[in-house]
Amino acid sequence: MGQREVNQAGIDLVKSFEGIPDGNPSTVNIDPYLDPVAIWTIGWGHAIRHQGRFLRGESDRATAAALYPGGLTEPQAEALLAGDLMDAGRDVSAAVAVPLNDNEFAALVSFTFNLGAANLRSSTLLRLLNRDDRRGAAGQFGRWILAGGKPFAGLVNRRRAERELFLLAP
Numbered sequence: 001m002g003q004r005e006v007n008q009a010g011i012d013l014v015k016s017f018e019g020i021p022d023g024n025p026s027t028v029n030i031d032p033y034l035d036p037v038a039i040w041t042i043g044w045g046h047a048i049r050h051q052g053r054f055l056r057g058e059s060d061r062a063t064a065a066a067l068y069p070g071g072l073t074e075p076q077a078e079a080l081l082a083g084d085l086m087d088a089g090r091d092v093s094a095a096v097a098v099p100l101n102d103n104e105f106a107a108l109v110s111f112t113f114n115l116g117a118a119n120l121r122s123s124t125l126l127r128l129l130n131r132d133d134r135r136g137a138a139g140q141f142g143r144w145i146l147a148g149g150k151p152f153a154g155l156v157n158r159r160r161a162e163r164e165l166f167l168l169a170p
Contacts, residue, residue: 010106029071043077
């Protein structure tokens with residue numbers, strides 16, 4: 001069986017919360033920008049890594065720019081997002097032990113794309129889901145709203161949208 005793809009509702013959810021900020025509007029293409037917790041990012045939420053670590057803060061500006069000279073076109077950003085969602089989908093599939101409908105899968109991919117597979121694997125959300133307690137699992141989305149140790153309005157809204165998609169019958 002091949003890799004499971006995220007449905008359009010999941011892609012739209014991710015895009016709506018990630019946006020596609022441009023770190024340098026004076027150029028033609030999409031350039032790296034700092035996300036709310038100071039990680040260099042490009043396109044729809046692609047956190048930039050170099051030599052095994054996330055690039056962070058002003059001290060890594062030149063490295064982030066050098067990794068994406070000329071920035072990205074929108075089709076390149078689409079391709080990068082597709083790859084990131086495939087990676088997150090693989091992580092969700094590896095962690096979840098119960099069958100998922102398309103909306104449950106998409107919500108978990110958005111969650112994992114935003115927070116990382118390690119957070120999914122260590123979460124009460126996953127533990128409850130793998131016990132087939134879907135309502136209990138859905139109630140856990142709202143616990144993941146901190147950025148830099150503080151509640152972040154964008155994450156409150158994102159977790160609400162992920163929970164709603166998770167509970168939406170396909």
